[in-house]
Amino acid sequence: MAGPLEPLFDVEEMELSFGPQHPATHGVLRVQLRLDGEKIMDAKPIIGYLHRGTEKLFERESFNQCIPHTDRLDYIAAPTNNEGFVLAAEKLLGITVPPRASYIRMILAELGRISSHVLWLATHAIDLGAITPFFYTFRERERILDLFEEYCGARLTLNAMRVGGLPYDLPDGWVERCSELIDSLPKYFDEYETLLTENRIWKKRTIGIGVISAEEAIDYGLTGPPLRGSGVRWDIRKVFPYDRYDEVEFEIPIGENGDTYDRYLVRMEEMRQSVRIIRQCLDRLPDGPVMAKVPKVLRAQEGIVYASVEAPKGELGYMFVTTAKSTQPYRCHIRPPSFINLQALPAMVEGHLVADLVAVIGTLDIVLGEIDR
Amino acid sequence: MWAEILVIVIKVVVVSSVLLTLVPIMVWVERRGAAMIQDRLGPNRVGPFGLLQPIVDAVKLITKEDLTPSGVKGVDRLLYLLAPSIALVVAISVFIAVPFGFDPGLKLFGHAIDGFIVAPNLNLGILYIFAIASLGVYSVVLAGWASNNKYSLMGGIRASAQMVSYELAMTISVVGVLMVSGSFGLQDVVLHQSGTWFGFIPRWNVFPQIIGAITFIVAAFAETNRLPFDLVEAEAELVVGYHTEYSSMRFAAFFMSEYVNMVTASSLIVILFFGGWTLPGFATPAGWLGALVSIGIFAVKVAFFLWFFVWVRWTLPRFRFDQLMALGWKTMIPLAVLNFLLVGAGMALRNL
Numbered sequence: 001m002a003g004p005l006e007p008l009f010d011v012e013e014m015e016l017s018f019g020p021q022h023p024a025t026h027g028v029l030r031v032q033l034r035l036d037g038e039k040i041m042d043a044k045p046i047i048g049y050l051h052r053g054t055e056k057l058f059e060r061e062s063f064n065q066c067i068p069h070t071d072r073l074d075y076i077a078a079p080t081n082n083e084g085f086v087l088a089a090e091k092l093l094g095i096t097v098p099p100r101a102s103y104i105r106m107i108l109a110e111l112g113r114i115s116s117h118v119l120w121l122a123t124h125a126i127d128l129g130a131i132t133p134f135f136y137t138f139r140e141r142e143r144i145l146d147l148f149e150e151y152c153g154a155r156l157t158l159n160a161m162r163v164g165g166l167p168y169d170l171p172d173g174w175v176e177r178c179s180e181l182i183d184s185l186p187k188y189f190d191e192y193e194t195l196l197t198e199n200r201i202w203k204k205r206t207i208g209i210g211v212i213s214a215e216e217a218i219d220y221g222l223t224g225p226p227l228r229g230s231g232v233r234w235d236i237r238k239v240f241p242y243d244r245y246d247e248v249e250f251e252i253p254i255g256e257n258g259d260t261y262d263r264y265l266v267r268m269e270e271m272r273q274s275v276r277i278i279r280q281c282l283d284r285l286p287d288g289p290v291m292a293k294v295p296k297v298l299r300a301q302e303g304i305v306y307a308s309v310e311a312p313k314g315e316l317g318y319m320f321v322t323t324a325k326s327t328q329p330y331r332c333h334i335r336p337p338s339f340i341n342l343q344a345l346p347a348m349v350e351g352h353l354v355a356d357l358v359a360v361i362g363t364l365d366i367v368l369g370e371i372d373r
Numbered sequence: 374m375w376a377e378i379l380v381i382v383i384k385v386v387v388v389s390s391v392l393l394t395l396v397p398i399m400v401w402v403e404r405r406g407a408a409m410i411q412d413r414l415g416p417n418r419v420g421p422f423g424l425l426q427p428i429v430d431a432v433k434l435i436t437k438e439d440l441t442p443s444g445v446k447g448v449d450r451l452l453y454l455l456a457p458s459i460a461l462v463v464a465i466s467v468f469i470a471v472p473f474g475f476d477p478g479l480k481l482f483g484h485a486i487d488g489f490i491v492a493p494n495l496n497l498g499i500l501y502i503f504a505i506a507s508l509g510v511y512s513v514v515l516a517g518w519a520s521n522n523k524y525s526l527m528g529g530i531r532a533s534a535q536m537v538s539y540e541l542a543m544t545i546s547v548v549g550v551l552m553v554s555g556s557f558g559l560q561d562v563v564l565h566q567s568g569t570w571f572g573f574i575p576r577w578n579v580f581p582q583i584i585g586a587i588t589f590i591v592a593a594f595a596e597t598n599r600l601p602f603d604l605v606e607a608e609a610e611l612v613v614g615y616h617t618e619y620s621s622m623r624f625a626a627f628f629m630s631e632y633v634n635m636v637t638a639s640s641l642i643v644i645l646f647f648g649g650w651t652l653p654g655f656a657t658p659a660g661w662l663g664a665l666v667s668i669g670i671f672a673v674k675v676a677f678f679l680w681f682f683v684w685v686r687w688t689l690p691r692f693r694f695d696q697l698m699a700l701g702w703k704t705m706i707p708l709a710v711l712n713f714l715l716v717g718a719g720m721a722l723r724n725l
Contacts, residue, residue: 129603131407353694
C-alpha cells in the first residue's frame with residue numbers, strides 16, 4: 001500500500017471549544033479540541049465552571065451542617081454522598097450506627113445507584129442519538145425519586161443521613177412500596193436492553209470506542225464502572241465493606257475489553273445487583289432505633305481519617321483533618337470519582353472522531369458538581 | 374386563454390397548499406407518535422388531541438426574533454439569508470413532479486387538467502426529481518458555511534459528503550424499476566404495477582426487487598437527514614448542525630423542508646415500489662370519483678411510510694460519520710448494482 005497522499009492544498013488543524021455550553025457535555029465541562037477534519041488530535045478538559053468551594057465551606061460548619069453540601073456534589077445520586085460523609089465523621093468520632101439505620105442507608109444508597117445509572121443510560125443513549133430510552137428511564141427514575149420524597153421530603157438533595165444514623169425512620173408502608181418498585185424494575189431493565197444491547201448501530205457506536213486497558217485504568221486511578229469495565233474486580237463495597245454490605249450477597253460485574261460497550265453492560269448488570277441488594281435489605285430489615293446516642297455538639301479528637309464508599313460513579317472518599325475538640329474539620333478533602341475518571345478522557349478519545357467524544361464523555365458518567373466541588 | 378391561466382393557478386395553489394398543510398399534520402403525527410412510543414402523552418392541550426399545536430408552534434416561530442450571528446456580513450449574509458429559501462424552494466419543486474392519483478382525462482372549464490393529479494406529465498419525471506433534489510444539499514452547505522460557526526460548518530460538510538454518497542445509491546437502486554417499466558415517467562411506472570401475478574401477488578416492484586426497495590428506502594432516510602442518518606444536525610455532537618444559528622421563520626423553512634422531503638420520499642417509495650395508487654383487484658372508477666379514490670389509496674400508502682419514518686426515528690441510535698460513509702459506499706452501492714444486474718438478467722432470460 002502506498003503511503004498517505006500529499007494534500008493538494010494547505011490543510012490546517014481546527015481548534016474547537018466543545019462546551020461549556022453544549023448539549024452533550026453533561027453540565028459545564030469544556031473540552032478544548034484540536035481537530036484534523038473530524039479526527040481528534042488532542043483533547044483537553046477544562047473544568048472549574050461550577051466551583052462552589054464546598055471543601056472550604058466544610059471548614060466552618062459543624063459536621064451535621066455539612067451534610068446538605070454533600071448533596072450537591074454528585075447531585076444525581078445524593079444518598080451515597082451523604083453516606084460517605086457520615087461514615088467518615090462516624091469513623092472520626094468513634095460512633096457505631098444501629099443496624100436498622102445501616103440497612104436503611106444501604107437501601108437508600110442502592111436506590112440512588114439505580115437512579116443514577118438510569119440517568120446515565122438516558123443521557124448516554126441520547127448522546128448517541130437514541131432518544132426513546134431517555135423517556136423510559138425517566139419513568140422509573142420518577143418512581144425512585146417518589147420514594148425518596150416520601151422518606152425525607154426531598155427528591156434530589158436528600159440530606160437523608162446524620163452522623164450517628166438517620167434523621168427519620170421509614171414511613172408506614174414505605175417498605176411495601178419500595179419492594180413493589182424493585183420487583184418491577186428488572187422488567188424495565190430488560191426493556192432498555194431490548195432497545196440497545198443487541199442493536200447493531202448501538203454496538204457499532206460503542207464497541208472498541210474509548211478503550212482503556214486494566215493497567216492504564218489503575219494508573220489513572222479510575223474507579224467504578226470505568227475500572228470494572230476494563231476487567232478489574234474492584235468495588236469498595238466488597239474490598240472494604242462499610243455499613244452492612246458484608247452481610248448481603250451480590251456480584252461485581254466486570255467487562256473484558258474496557259470499551260464503551262463493556263462499561264454499558266457493567267452498569268446494566270450493576271443495576272440488577274442493586275435490586276438484589278435492596279431485596280435482601282428489605283427482607284431482613286431489623287427493628288430498633290435509627291439513631292445512635294450522640295452528643296448534641298460533636299467534638300472531634302485530633303487526627304486524620306479517610307472513609308470512602310462506592311458511589312455510582314466510583315470511589316467517593318472524604319478525608320478530615322481535625323484538631324482536638326474541634327466542632328468542624330480543620331481541612332476536608334473530597335475524592336470525587338468523576339474528577340479522577342475524567343483524567344482518562346484525553347487518552348480515551350485521541351484518534352477517535354468527534355462523535356466518539358460524546359460517547360466517551362457519556363460512558364465516563366461524569367457529574368460536574370462533583371468535579372468542581 | 375384566461376381559463377387556462379386560471380386552471381394553472383388553481384392547480385398550483387391546490388397542490389402547494391395541500392403539501393404545506395401536510396407539514397403541520399406531520400409535525401403533530403411526529404410529536405404524538407413519539408409520545409406514544411415513549412410512553413407519555415405528547416401535546417394535548419391546544420385543540421382536540423392537541424391538533425392545533427402545530428398552528429401555535431407556527432405562530433410562535435413567526436413572532437420570534439430573526440437573528441443573524443455577528444461576523445456574518447457581505448456575501449456571507451446574502452448566502453445566510455438565501456440558504457433557507459433554497460431548502461424550501463427545492464423541497465416544493467421536487468414534489469410538483471410527483472403524481473398522486475389516477476387521471477381519467479378530467480376537464481375544468483373545458484381545459485384538460487392532467488397536471489393536477491398526475492403532475493405536469495414529465496416524460497423524464499424521475500430524472501427531474503433526482504436533479505432538483507440534489508440541489509437541496511446547497512442549502513445545507515451554504516447555511517453551514519455562512520453561519521460563521523464551526524459546528525454549523527461541520528454539519529454542512531457532513532451534509533455534502535452524505536448526500537452525494539447516498540444519492541448515488543438511491544439513483545442506482547431505481548434503475549431496476551425503470552428498466553422493467555421501460556419509462557422515466559412516474560405515471561408509466563405506476564401503471565406497469567397494476568394487476569397481479571398468479572392472481573394474488575400484487576405486481577408491485579417491491580416483490581421482485583426487494584434489494585432495490587430496501588436500498589432505496591435506506592437511501593431515502595439518508596437523503597431526508599432523518600435518524601439514524603441525521604448526522605448533519607446531530608444534536609449531541611454538533612448542537613444542531615447547520616441550522617444552529619437560525620431562528621424564527623428561517624429555521625422554520627429548514628424544518629418545513631425536512632417534512633416536505635419526507636412526504637416526497639414516501640411518495641416516491643410508494644410510486645416506485647408499492648404500486649402507487651393502484652390496488653390489485655380494484656378497478657378505479659372513471660371521472661372525478663375515480664380520481665378521488667385513487668388519491669385516497671395513494672394517501673393511505675404514503676401515510677404508512679410517513680409513519681415508518683417517525684417510527685424509525687424514535688427507535689434507533691445514530692450512526693457515526695465514517696460508518697455512514699462506509700455503509701453508503703461499501704454496502705448500499707454494491708447492493709443497488711446487484712439489484713439492477715439481477716433485474717437485467719431476469720429480463721434477458723425472459724426474452725430468450
